Amino acid sequence: MDILATEQGSPSILLARAGDAATEPSMARAEAAGAWRAWRTAVGSMDPDQIIGLVSEAGLRGRGGAGFPTGRKWRACADQPGRERFVVANGFEADPGAQLDRTLMERDPHAVVEGVALAAYAVGAHQAYICLRPGATVAVRRLRETIRAAEEQGLLGTAVLDSGFDLHVEVREISGSFVVGEETVLLRALENRRAQPDQRPPYPTESGLWGKPTVVNNVETLAAVPWLMAQGAQAFQAVGAEGMAGTTLIQVTGAVARPGIAEVPMGSSVESILRLAGVAGTPKAVLVGGPSGGLLPPSEFDLPMTPERLAGSGAIWGSGSLVVVDERTCLVDLAALMTRYLNDEACGKTIPCRIGLRRLAEIGERMMTGHPRPTDAELLADLAADTRAAALCALESSATNPLLSGMRYFGPEFQDHIVRGVCPAGVCQPIRVAAGAAS
Ligand SMILES: Cc1cc2nc3c(=O)[nH]c(=O)nc-3n(C[C@H](O)[C@H](O)[C@H](O)COP(=O)(O)O)c2cc1C
Incomplete structure (x- = not known):
């Protein structure tokens, strides 16, 4: 993965001695x-x-x-x-x-x-x-x-x-x-x-x-x-930043001109990191923190990257990755994919993990395919509470993040899927319209 040039004067603690990819360390x-x-x-x-x-x-x-x-x-x-x-x-x-x-x-x-x-x-x-x-x-x-x-x-x-x-x-x-x-x-x-x-x-x-x-x-x-x-x-x-000393590595991929890894001071804003990867204009969303991260809209891009501030916005620090999403990506599809991934990768030791994550993945799938059940919103809220309360590890407790953050910030796109059976990004079409839903 390429290392991104940072702003002039930006300190380098972790990558100061990094050679290029082909150079064997000596x-x-x-x-x-x-x-x-x-x-x-x-x-x-x-x-x-x-x-x-x-x-x-x-x-x-x-x-x-x-x-x-x-x-x-x-x-x-x-x-x-x-x-x-x-x-x-x-x-x-x-x-x-x-x-x-x-x-x-x-x-x-x-x-x-x-x-x-x-x-x-x-x-x-x-x-x-x-x-x-x-x-x-x-x-x-x-x-x-x-x-x-x-x-x-x-x-x-x-x-x-x-x-x-x-x-x-x-x-x-x-x-x-x-x-x-x-x-x-x-x-x-x-x-x-x-x-x-x-x-x-x-x-x-x-x-x-x-x-x-x-x-x-x-x-x-x-x-x-x-x-x-x-x-x-x-x-x-x-x-x-205050209470968050030093630098960190952040990886930026997705719809960017220069995907790569940047070393930035802790607490740098999402926006400033996107600039390093050559993001021109305003992307539709950024998935912050990996598979159990949150989908953040442009209005949150000034957020400083610290675990506490990200959690307050429905995302996590997680793996330190930012996946930039443009208009060609359907956020319902992306949130459903992440939820499915978490279900596949979980160990199933606890009941919320073994059964709850499966139910969660099914909800994501139903939202994506325009086949919601009337009880899905309630079930999602229940699962969010139960997985948090009974979690042995943060995979369970954070698994609802992609769907919940998507619904919180991108309500109209989710509603188009759930209520109207339409995918505005044109990715999930032809999606099957739920019986009785208006087209
Ligand atoms: C599902 C899941 C996956 C994780 N994967 C990693 C990982 O790949 N690397 C890592 O350092 N921490 C990972 N963590 C966090 C670790 O549990 C742990 O908090 C961390 O290694 C502690 O190191 P630190 O105090 O230096 O952050 C993961 C946590 C969860 C819940």
């Missing part, structure tokens, strides 16, 4: 550009508590979707009794519209592996895993090569940098559906157990991999740590 080049310096300093002269303090002070929040404060997560793990604990870097990224984590792992694997090492040192873990999908072959190969080169230099392995601290990092390819990216599902998959979520609490920081305290962080979250340690907490905090 330890010598990475080190010359500053890689592993924070790690050497940390192991040589810093107490793990200091690192957690720095990450907390910098205001780093998770980039995996929920925006959980990273320092708080690390502290919770570090404070657990016992010696054995783990760090798991989540690079699963199954959303078909997102390749930003994969791009980061391909272009600067050193930042990811160094971030993993710093997290492990901070919480006292001697074993860490980087998990990604088998299809991400270049990322897998480059991460493994980076770990091997780091071991050769004594940066990883037994007694790193002659410190007495052991750290082994492994890359694990994990197969599975979209839900496997959810942290408790990922941990079960890593244990070779059935990939389904666990009830929380206890959180993975208390009882994670093989029941041991475990930090699960998104790879992008971890890749920011070497920079913030090298440049200082205040330098990191100076970038981004």
